[in-house]
Amino acid sequence: MPIIHVDHLCKDYQVHQKEPGLAGSLRSFVRRKYQIVPAVKDVSFEIAQGEIVGFLGPNGAGKTTTLKVLSGLLYPTSGRASVLGFTPHERKAEFLKSITMVMGQKQQLAWDMTPGDSFLVNQAIYDVPDQDFRQRVGELTDMLELQPVLKKPVRKLSLGERMKCELAGALLHGPKILFLDEPTIGLDVNMQQAVRTFVADYNRRTGAAVILTSHYMADVEALAERVLVIDGGRLAFDGNLSALVAERAPNKVLKLQLAQPVSPERLAVFAPVRMIEGLTAELLAPRGNVAEIAARILNDVPVADIAIEDMPIEEVLGRLFQRKPMAEAAK
Amino acid sequence: MKRHLKLILLFIRATVQIQLEYRSGVFGRTLANILSTGTSVMLLWAMFRQVPSIGGWSFDQVLVLVGIVTTIEFVVEIWFYPSLSKITTYVQRGEFDVLLIKPVASQFLVTFRHLQVMELTGLVIGLTVIGVGMHRVGSVTSFNILLLAIFLVASVVIIYSLYLALSTLAFWFTRIEEVASMIWLHSTAGSFPVAAYPPWARLLFTFVLPVAFVTNVPAQAATGRLSWEWGLGALAFATFVFCGATWLWNLAIRNYSSASS
Amino acid sequence: MPSFRAIRALLALNYGISLQYRAQSVLWMINGTVPLIMMLIWLQLAKGGPIGGYDATTFAQYFLFMFLARQSTPTWVIYLMDRGVKNGELTPYLLRPMHPVWHYASEHWGELLCRLPIILPIVAVGLTIADAWSWSLLAHLPAFVLGLMMAWLINFTVHMTVGLIAFWSDNALGYDTVIYQLYIMLGGVVVPVELFPEAVQSILAWTPFPYVLDFPVRVMIGRIEGFDVLAGFGIQLFWIAVLGALFTWGWRKALRQYSAAGA
Structure with a gap:
């Protein structure tokens, strides 16, 4: 219940604009400009x-x-x-x-x-x-x-x-x-x-x-x-x-603990390399065939340990928000 | 010296910018300025309807006094109040360290950081009232104007020193924001000749809350009635309180640095 | 209207806070000594004989009770409103099921409770030194207290109403000084209103200013009597109603404005 x-909630703010510098201050002193900034646009839940x-x-x-x-x-x-x-x-x-x-x-x-x-x-x-x-x-x-x-x-x-x-x-x-x-x-x-x-x-x-x-x-x-x-x-x-x-993170993260050093090129054959550092490496595998990729890696590469994880949420959201320019999201 | 002047100019520029932001404040404070001087003049007028002189001063002489109070109030309002009353805030919020690490004397910084030269109304009104009063007294000579200027400077030094000293107390008693506002008392008490008070109050208003030196002496100078004893007294007092306040400031800074390390 | 219990709790809280700021209270008081300074001057002037019907005793009584009246009715609500809007301190108050006015008012009352024990002895000592005690004061006391309470309300509502400026302008504080000056000039703080020329007095009668401080003080020292006292209360009530209505209307607009700026 x-x-x-x-229901279709919108909220605009009135913000007074200030131009930088002394001249700008003077101008906005004489004539203050207001801008309507939409903060919430048509939200329903x-x-x-x-x-x-x-x-x-x-x-x-x-x-x-x-x-x-x-x-x-x-x-x-x-x-x-x-x-x-x-x-x-x-x-x-x-x-x-x-x-x-x-x-x-x-x-x-x-x-x-x-x-x-x-x-x-x-x-x-x-x-x-x-x-x-x-x-x-x-x-x-x-x-x-x-x-x-x-x-x-x-x-x-x-x-x-x-x-x-x-x-x-x-x-x-x-x-x-x-x-x-x-x-x-x-x-x-x-x-x-x-x-x-x-x-x-x-x-x-x-x-x-x-x-x-x-x-x-x-x-x-x-x-x-x-x-x-x-x-x-x-x-x-x-x-x-x-x-x-x-929905927003089509890839899973394959975390590898390598038994001996492996070149990034060799790993890139299986899936895009997210990072490689000494004996630790992370690959991005599409959700659908992550298991298959993991199996192939286990066959071909000297791996000490392997783990399949979700992308950290921070990163998922970071990517989600990056697409939009921040400017329009002013308070 | 040149660097300091440049700094002062930069500070003024910054404060002017901030003040322009608060535009309606200008209107309110201008109104307050006019009303405040209007109050004093009206009050005098009402009083002189009932009595011929106050403490031996005529209406026109007291008028000069009112002009001087307005002028000094102006200096406090645009300079000492915005700058020195921030000391308490700095100390309370622990922001004082930021000032101390700057390669400029801290007393200089707190003194000049917030000079709000935007509103000259107070100065204009003050000088006008002084001028009108001097004209009516008939004491407009270049010598009197020179004397007036000298003793106005002495007054400003005295007020500055007292204000600084009171604000410095913030280092020891962190919760007394209002201490320094005691300074405003001078504008009421100082609007009258010290001679108009009972004898015990005259002593109080000469040495404790020195309105005698701050307002009475310049007014006497402007109306050509200054005795040399009072003149020298005012200069000596100014020097004394300035040195005292600077000493207290340095003491406070030393204490602060050793306590907060 | 909040419950009596809520007001009492707020009052207790604010009394506690004020007690901790004792030093500040004392300083506020020093700043409120204008009537005392004026008393000194008028007493000196009255040495040459009564002025406009006021002799030395009347002057002493007038200014001592003026001091008491000033000290019982100070308000810094414009400052509170200005700060509330600027720092958003008003926001938590708006979340409570009680009009923020009650918070502001109780802060003042709490402070007043701290202040009175210092003020009353000063007035008593002053009356003693000036040899200005009289039995008639006792008879006028109830009317004086009532007049002061109404005066407090007028003063507070004037300030609250002017304080609404804070919602539209960045600096409402300047107007605090304006009102202060009007009180000093027109309210009898430095010159008893009766000593103004008739013409000025009759203009003043149309403003709330003489009804805040001068009226109760004159009632106390017996210079307004009989029917005029009742009429004075009536005018006080009138101003409370007018200003209260003005404030209520403005407050509604102010909240919308506060909301437009982001609360």
Whole structure:
């Protein structure tokens, strides 16, 4: 049962243009030029209860814009968005109480107070009954291991601790939808892992839908079965991650561990060589006959070990996005 | 020296570019400038309707004082405020190291980095009011103008030094952004002859918040009423606070470098 | 309208924050000493006899309560709105089921709670030094407090409304100074409004400025009495309604603009 409907959504921004240099500044001082920059163009999709969906795309592709439309921060230029039956930009209190948004780059906890203080404020703002509040704080504290930091002022926390507190603070009212915008940005690998595990757990426990954008492919890989690829404001792909790889990466990677040095020319007979370095080599084999190629290599070349892998997603997407000039994807 | 001049010009150019971005700010601040001087003149007018003189000064003499306050306010607004109030920000965000590794004296950098020479309204209004006042007093002579110029420079030096010293405190107390805005007090307190205050306040306004030197002395110079004691006093005070502030700055930098290594 | 509980929680939070910035509070206060400086001057001037019906005691009372009134109604909401728009700090507030105005207002109230314990003794000491205590002050206190609360609302709404400029212009802060100057000039901070010429006074009566600071102070020192007090409250209410409506209308437009620029 879908809880988010997005129907031919478009969103344009008004950006004022500045020419470089002093003369340019003077000109734009006298007459300011505005440019309409389309950020999201005709995007449609639906998201169901309990889904975890990852938005993928290069910088400025329109991921965050879509997220902001869904959370009611932006008015769509045209098209429709409906979330839990509400029109987001009307910003009804009831709607706002059933969603939450965590922005990796924007802080919502009061800087000079402890996370506990901010939690109390959130409790009051979101009208959370005492019992629910205590229970959720307890749960979240356990899941995120917050016990040691709850009583420290936020400004004294590390980036990772702060993000965990942000997450906890954003979930106290038991939202049905989580919008996570770059939730792991700037965190170290362990902390990224912790946040991922938490989000997955939370989704499983509460059945809340999670919509996240991230630069880190690992986030999306670990969490989202379904991805929406947004590129240049358009929806370029909607489906599960492995289908994306299958569709966009016709080749598999054959990783060879050679028993003795082999010249690149000799390997190129079987399939295009992706890289060769000492005794390690990688070939690109078309999906369909990868097994046959592997068999031939094993016959003809001294191979110590062989492995068949998918192309790393980063690379698949990198190639996907390269085709389009970045200029048109300005925010 | 030549390199420094060139740097100052480059800094000005950069700030002008930034300011042009914020065009509506220009309008708002110009309006504020006019209103601020208008306020003072109107206030004087209302006061002089009730009394013949304030602290022994006539309306026209106080008018010169108002012009001087406006002029100095202008200097603070386009120069000291944008430059020196950033010190606190630099320190808080730990961006100060970026300044320290530059091969130019840090005091020079913080002083001249953000000179916003775009808005000359304040200067125009200030000088006009001084001119009108001097004309009405009948003290427009080249000697008086020369004296006025000298003592205006001394005032600017005093204000600069105090502002720098207060901002320097940021190195020790990182959370006091507003400290330096105390400087603005001079524009209210300084709009009146120091003689108009009760005796204890006169002492306060001479040595602690030195509006006597900053506004009263130039006004007396412009109206041909400056005694040599006050003149020398102002020059000595300016030299003293400038050396003091520079010393404090260097001390702060030394502390900062040794603490943050 | 958020629940009482939500407001109380926000207030507690902001009170806590303000307590940590005590040093800053003190400095704000130093900057708000204009009425005290003016008091010194007027007291010296009044040594030659009463001026326009104000003798030394009246001047002392007027400016001490003016000081109190200024210190109870300061607002930096234009600064907050400007920063909110520029850095996008407004965005998280918009996600909450509560109008951002409540965040801004409670920040001011929290600060005020920190400030009053310092301000009130200063006023008390001032009244003592100037020998200006009188029983009538006590009788006027309730009306003064009510007038101040309304004054706070007028002032806050004026600033909020002007602060909407931040959504369209890169620098709304300049207007903060403009309003400040208008208050100083027209609001009685440096010259009691009664000492202005009649003509000026009658023009001022059409603006909100004398109703923010001068009105409650004059009520306190007993220079407005009887029916005029009620009329003054009425005019205060009028301004709150007008400015409130203006703000509500502008806020809706402002949100659209914020959205157009990317929130």
